[in-house]
Amino acid sequence: MIAVKVSEKSIRRLSHYARCLRLAKIRGESIITSQELATNCGISSAAVRRDLSIYGEFGKQGSGYKVDDLLVNIENILGTTDPPSVIIVGAGSIGCALMISGLAGTAGYTYDSIFDNDPAKIGRYCGEKQIRPIDEISEVIRDKKEVIAVIAVSSGSGQDALEMLVDAGCNAILSFALEPLKAPDNVEVRYVEVSTELDVLTHSMRRKERVN
Amino acid sequence: MIAVKVSEKSIRRLSHYARCLRLAKIRGESIITSQELATNCGISSAAVRRDLSIYGEFGKQGSGYKVDDLLVNIENILGTTDPPSVIIVGAGSIGCALMISGLAGTAGYTYDSIFDNDPAKIGRYCGEKQIRPIDEISEVIRDKKEVIAVIAVSSGSGQDALEMLVDAGCNAILSFALEPLKAPDNVEVRYVEVSTELDVLTHSMRRKERVN
DNA sequence: TTCGCTTAGTGATAGTTTGCACAATCACAA
DNA sequence: TTGTGATTGTGCAAACTATCACTAAGCGAA
Known part of the structure; x- marks a missing residue:
């Protein structure tokens, strides 16, 4: 992975997305849109998409993001796959x-x-x-x-x-x-x-x- | 007092300045410079001066800020003179x-x-x-x-x-x-x-x- | 297939924050 | 009084952040 230089604010938001995704997973959802993530975290959907697009193209136009995949990707970015x-x-x-x-x-x-x-x-x-x-x-x-x-x-x-x-x-x-x-x-x-x-x-x- | 619209970051910093000022007071200091506040809070002296100048001219060129007065002023701004x-x-x-x-x-x-x-x-x-x-x-x-x-x-x-x-x-x-x-x-x-x-x-x- | 609807990714823009650098001002000493 | 050294307050430029608005792409129905 390329080590992208990114703001702390963005990292904090990734942490929030991860939390939302874990909850969505528990609820049994398999797809989530930027809009849903945004509402849950109290920000705009454009901000969500921007944050995620910095690291790659994780979503699919017309439907949204796969909950499982996105969570794995974010945990990879944060380094929390295997937390210290x-x-x-x-x-x-x-x-x-x-x-x-x-x-x-x-x-x-x-x-x-x-x-x-x-x-x-x-x-x-x-x-x-x-x-x-x-x-x-x-x-x-x-x-x-x-x-x-x-x-x-x-x-x-x-x-x-x-x-x-x-x-x-x-x-x-x-x-x-x-x-x-x-x-x-x-x-x-x-x-x-x-x-x-x-x-x-x-x-x-x-x-x-x-x-x- | 005029209710100035100001960023949350600035308010957080005011809270930090207040903390530093209380410590300075305990140490018996009566004057403090923007540079000292800045070093204590881990930011630049220009940021300190900018934050303070939003609300008025509390300092004196050549010497700095009076610890007691500045603390009173900041507590006034924050509303912590008589905390809830x-x-x-x-x-x-x-x-x-x-x-x-x-x-x-x-x-x-x-x-x-x-x-x-x-x-x-x-x-x-x-x-x-x-x-x-x-x-x-x-x-x-x-x-x-x-x-x-x-x-x-x-x-x-x-x-x-x-x-x-x-x-x-x-x-x-x-x-x-x-x-x-x-x-x-x-x-x-x-x-x-x-x-x-x-x-x-x-x-x-x-x-x-x-x-x- | 084709159409219409939905949603991601992104260029452009507007708004904020930060940092530099300097004039204005003050304290103090001679 | 005059000169010297220190420090504030602030204009300006640069860096950063958030927001808009559009294009491209996928989905599902007819």
């Missing part, structure tokens, strides 16, 4: 909740293990898995080769966690920490920013009041 | 974790209450707060006037939860549910999409392998 393991750093309430709630309905990710540096927590269970001491992280990362790490440590320790992960060879991180983290260029860091989402909601709510 | 209450629908692991972990370090949001429809859970504690029956939601929303609701229910029940909230008068929702939700135009819905973030990370990781 996910580990969690920090067995606080958020870390444990992620572990327990699992990732059902996603591309097939599974939480492999969870770590903490608090001796009192080590050995306890989060769902099925026991909390492991943090020094075992590098071993796990080396074994798995490819790992996405979720940082769910308490405020202020995010940067330390990141550095430990990077040293161990991890290059994909999803952080729930509030603070912005610094990482080398070859490491991709993304954030789940609950507080920013709340700010955006507040802004929109208050703006409406002003306008009305 | 946040309620949680769904006392599963994620809902409870949010309640427990709290919102320290944010604009000052507090989780007001948490609801579930499972009789077995009602009355139990999530941190300080007892889980309340779901039929009390509309009462709470009416009392508070302005509420942001976090949907953290199990897969498949997201739409039901949303409709109940909308009926009760809530018009700002943050959903952790996987499925895309349908809502009236006057209701703002945002999503925390852990699985999409993982997909984006996987894509970036796998793309690097191909290129190298």
